[in-house]
Amino acid sequence: MSLVEVINVTKQYANGEEKITPLSEVSLEIERGDFASLMGASGSGKSTLLNLIAGIDEVTLGYIFQTHNLIPVLTAYENVEMPLLLLKMSAAERRKRVEIAMEAVSLTDRASHYPRQMSGGQEQRVGIARAIVASPTLVVADEPTGNLDDETTEQILELLRRVNDELGITLLMVTHDVEASHVAKRWIRLERGKLVERAESAESRTESQKVA
């Protein structure tokens, strides 16, 4: 087994209007006891890759919580803006990105509302906007529909599908709800800490799962 395994890693950040991609779908393995040399011209992404391996830099990631976890003292707009405050960008660029994210989740008219003034579904949509606003490579969602009623669950799942299809963001969603899992393109099932099944299409999934 490899000591270091890098699979299809992409690093991207914004510089004003321009999107910079210092790393694009890089995969490599380094075995235990190996002495590897990483070579490349200046600006080829060597240091970026090294920083990611060392954990100094972070893979751009968005996180959607089951319980929304919005900051209660901030408005919907400010909650969505929060991840952008860590990035170097102008206030105008920040505003534009927040507006796009709010529009993507159809909450432009709720921008100035506080979490306590919104329904569970609206809160979760703000959570999704917050997760995608920095244009992450990957968004992970921890039971994003776990606390929602059926109708709202459908709306949120549809939104996640659009995030994947239209924005091209990779999504990894954890759920115990088989119906909810239908929105995904791939399925991975764990049992007692072990991976027991992978499926690439709904048809290839086991009969037991379909019934469940």
Added chain:
Amino acid sequence: MIKFAPYVFKGLWGHRARTMLTVSGTAVALFVFCFVSAVQEGLSRLTQDKQSQRTLIVFQENRFCPQSSKLPQDYTRRIAKQAGVADVIPIKVFTNNCRASLDAIVFQGMPAEKLRATRDVTLLSGQWATYEQQDDGALVGQAVAARRGVKVGDKFSIGDVTVLVAGIFQSSTPAEENLIYTHLDFLQRARGRDDVGTVTQLEVHLSEDADVEAVAAAIDQHYRGGPVATTTRTKGMFQADTLADLAELIGFIHWLGYACVGLVLALVATTTVMSVQDRIKEHGVLQTIGLRPRRIFQLVVVESTLLSTTGGVIGIGLGFTFLAFSGLSVAAEGVSIAFRPTPQLAVVGAVVSVCVGLLAGVAPGLQAAQTRIVNALRHVG
């Protein structure tokens, strides 16, 4: 960091009751700190002022209360001729209370021309000419005027002394603003026939090259055989001796100032700890969306500093306003200490507030920064 200001402000506003109580507590503590420090500053001004070290006060030997010191006025002429002496001012002092009091009224009678020449006073209302022409005219320090509600044209009486207020003055020496200046001969007559021709003390101004101790010793030596023996000290030492009991008390209450600083530290730290414990999950969320532990630490420290500084500035502002308008002072045996804070004290108070806020935020900040994300997100709060 400034980008996170709305988060910090809204966090504090979101817990208004807690924020207000902490800011109020800090304000009260800094108000007391300001008050205590102003008293200390007043005492230091009286005893350590450079002018006080180059001016001598001749008082009757073994006398303490001004009413009991009676020096022949003709000592003035004899002392003025002594080597090293530039000028001598005969002063009659009358006070309504020789003991320590927060509302002692002290009259100083001296020749008008000496008053004008040696005291750095500016009339806020009234006229010098009126004072000089009016036999019972008086110039009232603005602190006394504020305390007693006195204005120009009023008749003002303490015991058997009644004066006509000819002017209200301010002085570069705050303690002077607790005095009422009258004509020397008026105050001598007002105190009865026995006081005519006597003064309470002589204020001796020395020439540049004079040896202060030698001049003082020579004066006392000359009058050792009478008719009235004298004790001569620098003005600073005279005031320190006169206020010795009060100085001891003031020396003790400066610990109260330190206690106030400790109180603010404990109060702000407690509030910040409570705030951090209330928001364990929130800090976990912030870390999840990308804030590093160092940033979380900074946010907590900024919050505590903001609490402490806001309270501090309010407390100092209230202290300055109160002391400026109340004209408060404490006097004993005719010498008064003015409670007037200086701009330096405001700066010290603000610096203390900021430092205490920074210090109070360290422990809660570390607690917030060291919380593991997974544990924080599982926290139910």
